[in-house]
Amino acid sequence: MLLFSENSKAESDLEHSILIVTPDSTKMDKVCEQLALRGFGEIKRFLGTIEQLELFEDTANIGCIVFDASHLESPKDAIEIIDIQLSKNVTKIAFSNKDSLLLAEEFEKNEIKYCYYPTQLNRLGSLVYKVSQDKIELGNAIRITIMGCKGGVGASMLSYYAAEFIAKKRQSPTLIVQGAYGTQNLDLISKVAISNEVTLLQNNLSGYYEEKSQAWQYHNDIYDNYECVIFDFTGYNASDENIENVLTHTDCLLLICDRDISSSRMAKKIIEANNHLMNSNNGVRRLYICHNNHHGKISGEVNTQEISGLIGKSVDITIPYLIKSGDPSLPINFNGKNIQYLESMCNLLLGKRKQTLTKIGLFDSLKKIAQRG
Incomplete structure (x- = not known):
């Protein structure tokens, strides 16, 4: 059923x-x-x-x-x-x-x-x-990996929302692939039954459960049908070989940490592995850190600044603790004012830097008007 x-x-x-x-x-x-x-x-x-x-x-x-x-x-x-x-x-x-x-x-x-x-x-x-008049050639999908640095950090939820945002933003075929050794809960998040084949979740967005025989692989004939593929992987208990495979074949990597110090240790391990690969020009150049505050603050847990110090790299995006209105037991959503956090995260994944606006004071405005006259 x-x-x-x-x-x-x-x-x-x-x-x-x-x-x-x-x-x-x-x-x-x-x-x-x-x-x-x-x-x-x-x-x-x-x-x-x-x-x-x-x-x-x-x-x-x-x-x-x-x-x-x-x-x-x-x-x-x-x-x-x-x-x-x-x-x-x-x-x-x-x-x-x-x-x-x-x-x-x-x-x-x-x-x-x-x-x-x-x-x-x-x-x-x-x-x-x-x-x-020619058909678009396939086989060149952008591959984006969102990797949880421990279990339960909300990587699957963020992966789904990111894939949904990118599919709507680019209006092009997008696939979210849930790793064979992850939670396999994409059906619960998307509310669409998923079999062992690619399943359409909504317009331009499909989902797929990775088979264990093809775990951690980025080359699959299925992926060639999409312009963007989002991989939802977990770094928990991942072998060095699997981590190296991710760092070698993905176009962009977003590491998800929470307030638990063990997730920071895993992120540091992955960053050090990538630095080593970069010496031979083989690592991923676009590697980012996301601090996901997926639950309320608990005494003794680390904050964003402390995570940056532990891993030796600044956190690129922080997502605050977002409680869904009406029922705190339900998963978060990024509607309303919360869309800014999802948009900032996806801009990183798509290579868009945040634009900073210079605030102009009243005196400067009056000066510019006088100069025009």
Whole structure:
């Protein structure tokens, strides 16, 4: 007998949009004009450099990016930014005012189409048209691991909420994989019955229980059908070999600690292992620490500052003790004002840094007005 009713929602087939990135408004208009002539669908604009792409919020359902590479000497930095902010599967087309065959060849070798601006501007439209007819290639999913540093730290709950947030934010197929040696409670969290096969939880979000024969593995034909895969793993009693496998194959790792000092010890062990791997250029470069206060304060437990001191690395995100309104026995949710904590955590996972706003005083405001006059 099933605990919950089957989810019969179908994934929606949305037409992919095109994103144009350039800091030059004249180039922006000319590129958009070429695309408009060919009758393309939605065209999104970002007036900035490719390095500033993290500031662009409307990243959902982008299938092709056309970006200004005039200031770039190599395509490698652009590739990393695009893969994190959009998708590894997105089609990449660069245009530049550098008429260099060598530079063009380097972009082409990295699977980025290259056009010389402005003489090859008409070729730009035909390139976008051609690639828009091709299906998105699979097998390049972004792999994000959320690892609990001991049992009961709330890693599975955070993994589910993160996967749900990312699926809605990116509007692209997302899979949450619960490790074979974890709690296997994804059905209780999602309220959808899960078999030993991939199960649709909601639009763009599916769930899967990892089989023990494939435990701790990041290469599975199933994963190739998704743009982002969230792995919910537990570091408790994990062997050194398993930890090394995580550090070697994941694109991003978020370690979940609570106030128990044993979780800090485990986090420190994983960080030290990663530092060792980094000496041979094999570790994970985006490793973050989350302090999840999943229960009320108990005397003798460590705080966020003490955790940072114990592991030798600053805590990147702290989630306070959130009691669900009406019934403290129910799991937390991130509705209302609490969404800020989930958004901050997912921004880390997606490579978006928090933007700091400079507060302007009354005197400064009056000074600026006077200067305009």
